[in-house]
Structures are given as C-alpha cells and as structure tokens.
Amino acid sequence: MGSLGEVEPSAPSKSLCREDPGINLTSTLSSYVQHLERERAKLPSSKAQACHNAAEKSNIVALCNKVIAMTMDPEMYLFTTSLQFHFCSCLKTAVDLRVHEHVPQHGAIAVQQLAGAVGADEKLLRRIMRMLVSKSIFAEPEPGYYAHTPVSLVICAPNMPDLLSHRLEDGFRAASRHAEALAKLQYRDPNAKDVLGFQLAFSTTKNYWDYVEEDDPECGQRFSKAMRAVTVNKLGDVPKLYPFNKLVDDGGIIVDVGGGMGQVAQSILSHWHGLGLKCIVQDKFASKSGSTHPELEMQSYDFFSPQPVKETNPSTAAVLYDIDMMCLYGGKERTLSEWEELLKAADQRLEIKNVFRSPNQVSGILEVQLCCD
Template sequence: MSAPAPSVIDIASQIQVNAAIVDNYLRSNSLPPLSLAEDAFPFFPGTGPTAIDPFPSVPTEVAEARRSLRDSCELLLHLASTPAEVLFWNIACSHHHSGACLQYVYHFSLADAVPLKDQISFSDLANKTGVDERQCTRILRMLMTQHVFYEPVPGHVSHTAMSKLLTVPSLRDSIGYLLEEGFIGAGKISEAAEKYPGSQERNHAPWNVGHGIDLPTFEFFETSPKRMARFFGNMENMGGQDSYNIRHLIDGYDWEALGAGKVVDMGGSTGHVSLAISKKAPKLNFIVQDLENVVHDMRERTNEQPGYEKISFEAHNFFTPQPVKDADVYLLRFICHDYSDKYAAKILQSLVPALGPKSKVLIFDGVMPAPGTVGRLEERKARYVSPSTT
C-alpha cells in the first residue's frame, strides 16, 4: 500500500517556497524571466546548449528547488484532477491527440509558415501550406491548450515560445524523428512483443512492425538519406540538452593527458564530439567511424573546414572486427543503449582484438537511477525508451 500523499495545501506551500527560490535567483542575477511568450528565452538560463545559452551553470540549491517545484506542480495537478481524469486525459489521450497534432504540424511545416512576431489567419495559413483550413484550425486549437501557438484574435494564429522552437532545424528534426519514426512504432509495442517474444534481434523492434521494414533501423536509414539526416539532426539537438551535453564528456575525462594520442570515435556520426574534444586537447588525433554514406558525406563537408585537420573519417561497422589497432581511447558515446544486450556485447567483443596494452574503452551512456532516488520527472526522462529501436 502506497504512503499517503501530502495534502494539497502542504504541496501548494512547498510550491510557493521553491517558486520563491527560483524567482529570486532569476531576479537577483538579472536572468531572463520564465515565460511562454514568443520572445521568451527557451531554456531555464544555464541549462541550454552552450552554443546559444551564455548564462552560468545553475547552483545546486536552485537546481534542486526547480526540480522539486516541477514535481510538486505535477503532483498537485494530478491530485486536483483525480486518478480517473489523469489516466484517461493526461496519459491515454496524450499519445494519439497531442502527438498526432504535433506530427501534423511537423509534416506540413506549419510552424515555418507562421510569421515570427506577427500573426496569420487560419485561412491564409491553410492556403500557404496546402492543407484543409477546418482541419488545420481544429488541430492548432488543440495544441493551443498546451501553449503551442496561440490565437491573438479570433481566426488568427501566432507563435508562442514552444511553437517557435519548431522552426529551429535540429529541434524540428527531433520532433520529426520522434513523431514520424518512434510514434509509428509506439502503437506496435504489444504486437512486436507477441510476434517476437523475448527477441534481441535488431529487426524485431516495434519500429520494424510499425513501418513494415525488415532491415534494422540504422541499416534502413543508410538507404534513406533524408531520414538519416533527420536522425543526425535529432542527435545534434539531444547533444545540446543538459543531461546529454558534450561538456560532461569533455570535462569528465583527462583528454589532455593523452598528449598526441589517438582516439577512435565509434559511431561518431558528424564528428561533432571529436571536434569539441579537440578544442580542449588540440594535440590529439581522431578517427571518426560510422556507416559508409555518413562518412562519405562528412568527408565532403569537412574537407577544408577549420578544426578538422586532425579528424579523419572511416567507414566501419562496429559489429565487425575493429581495424584501428592500439588506439589510446575507443569512445562509445550513446551507442550501447541503442542495442539489446546481445548486440551491445558483440560491439565490445569485436573491439577486443584491437586493444593495446594502454588502450582504454570509454563508454559514455545513460545510467538508470534506482527507483525513487531522483525526482519523478527526472526518473521519467531517464526511463524514456524510443519504440523505434527497442
């Protein structure tokens, strides 16, 4: 039997305390206020991608107050809504209502068609994007209930901070990847479990069942450059989020101590991680390995770009024996989590013969927290599993 929840009054009091801590921090440091307006700063200052977030890291006590504030707000919402409403409207309906509406916006590029710092009529928006006006209106008004777009005057639509983010290429790619790859597989989890009970094969995922494709996800992407490019855009966006930020890898390992050593960035896609490390340890040499199409594209794009002088690209399937011997570091950043235990082990087994006496295998991946040891929202993010690859 679960422990009794605190009263709504107690929760509201805790919300007030933590809200004051967060608000005081923002005000006293002249940081952007929290807002959903179109011109709002889209991140909590100090938690966004370092390339566009110039603000200092958030102090521990403020980060904890913010975490507690978010958890308490959701708990208060759930208590006030009652279990029946939360189960039906917040959980069951969100998948095929909010997700489907957002997929529609992505698919027809509606966010790009809404002018920044201005408004457009539903009629003009529909004509501009080639969609049905009535359907478009209903879908956007549904998303407006979650602060994605808003209706400044009847019959017109403008951006909010959230809808404006859909015009940012890398974040748009993430939304597209989730809703046009993962979303299709999400409804097939049970069917895949029945069809392939206990299977660890790479082509037995819900994504395969949903899309009717027999190839493993990434092998199929090799045949579809547009979908592969969208996946890499998604990875670029994820890499900018605080928990995925490259700075954790850069600051968490003594790269400079390797001197003029060699780093093999396995599954390194565009080489953005190697490039970031090289700025801290400029003497290092990097070999970025990925699929043939990716490598060919990156060779063309980076041939004369500054910063890539010590970064080379090599086509390699990491399920086959590693061709580069005795490297100082073999880096697997967010690789193993994409595969079942069977294939994660195969990646490491294929690497072993190449290891020299001083070689290190550096695995940088998520570690699941023990239940109840972090905030509920943080644990939910950690337990998020994409149906496209599981």
C-alpha cells in the first residue's frame, strides 16, 4: 500500500499561451463550485471545505500554481521559490515553541501574550509569525493578533507535531545535503545502499534505520509516532480500498510490514469486525503495548530480514508494505510499470493481479500474487 504515480508518463501537452491557464482555472473552479453546491456545502471561507475528488483538487492546485508563476515577475518568482527553506525553518520554530497550543481555538491572541506564553522575544515571534501568516498557516485578523486557520488546527491533531518535527528536522537536514549527495553519485539514480543526504547531514555511514536504532533511539520513537499522523492514506478509506473479507477463506492473516503503531491495521479490523481477520503489525520500533485490539499482534521486525510469519500456503498472508518515500531512505515514488519492474527484480513469479484506487486519495493498494509455473 502506498502512493501510486501515473500508470504511464503522460504525453507531452502543447505549449499554452498565457491566457490558457486562466481559462482552464475558471472552468475548473466553476466545476468545483457546482460540486460544493451539489454537496450543499458553503463556498470556501475560513473553514476548511471538503472536495472529495483528488483529481479535481490536484488540477485546481496545479492551475493556481501556474497562474501564480505566470503572474509574478519571473526573476522574483524564482528568487522567492529558492527561499522556501526559510519557511520550513520558521515552521519548525513555531512547532518547537508549541505556538499552536497557545493560540485559542476560537478568537485571537495578542502577540505580547503569545510571546509570554511560549517564552520567546516578542520581536522575534512577530518575524516568525509574519512568514507563517504569509503562507496561511496562521491568520492575523488584525495587526499584532494571531488566530488559527484550518491549516494550523491540523498541527493540534495527535502526533502531528511529531510528524512535523521528523520532517523539519531529519528530512530538512537530509534535504540540505541531497544535491551534494547526488553530485557525489555523478547524478546516478540513488538507492538505499548509497551515501545519501541523510548520511552527509548526520555524519554517519549507517542508513537511517540503523542510525535511529543504535545512535538515536529517541529519533526512532519520534518517527514511529509520526507515522500515526500520516494522512496520505486516510484511515477511513484504507479498509474500503480492498475487499479484505475475501482473505478469510485463506486464513484471514494480514501482515502489515512497516506498519508503525498499527493504526492502519486497527482501522481494517474495526471496519471488517467479526469476520475472524487477524493483523500482525511488523515494525522496527513496534511496541506490544501499542496493541489495543484483541486480533492485533505487534512484532518488532526489520523488513530486510527473513519474514518470520510462515504459512504452508503463500496466499494465506497479505503483506502490506507501507514505505515512506523520502530522500532519507533512498526510496522513490513509483508508477505502475516501475512497481512491476521492482517486483520482477525481487522474484520473476510475482505479478500484479489488481490495482485498487480511491477517487478521494492519491494512494492505492496493489494486489500481488506469486504465480507458480
């Protein structure tokens, strides 16, 4: 289970004149408004509105970005884009200060009061918040007063600060050395065995997994907690993506490799309750105390090691690989053809039997089977 790219690269599109993005944006937004009206939702305001079609949302965002790029002075657009790392730095500072905890859920807070609550210099906090307001992370309804937006409220969700800290600390540092790592590889497509930006940034020869296990276990625990907050695969959609009930006849065992704290497994078991399904969650940082379901078993496991769950019939276990694609690990987003190539490299008998996609998400599930000659 993971994020699926396009099935095949799209054919090159004809060059657009400057007016085309605006025309396309107007048409797409018109369709979006009609969707909201059908759903009897209010037009976008300070509150988040749901557009459940991932393709529509992606199209709107792409068109808006194109309009911005074609509206701004090209030099200024390039300059401001190259400075996005400052936004990451400001967001990390706000997360470290727990600003989201001190801004009221409703209403606003004065900068003087907020600075006192988080223990920061008022002038410094104004500069940090100015950047975050410009990106709509927080709002400034009147000068010197800060309020939540739908985006900043997300930071208040359980484990979200851990996810942001992981990305803005480990990921940010690794990304800062990524170009250097690629140059050392003479611009060859990297893999997990190469020296990546992570190794350069953290001055280690170990891969990410060995490093956090042996040198920085606190970082490993933060990563494990961070995976609880990952919403690329929304838990409500995961159980509906695949007919897990059909596994019952083959033993009903689901092995979630790299399953973090078992959040996906618990969602599946709750949705398909009473069928006799059992989930085994395997993760390097798995904790048995994290199991809150009688049919959920947590196993500490390194997925580079032989699989400990053995069955007489290979089809009795459904193995779900949850891979986080970051330059930290040497992973990559894959198209369907690249997934097929990867599976064949592992075993020529592996074949993709089916692809299950959700119209609401960019993720999906590949059903892979071992075809015996």
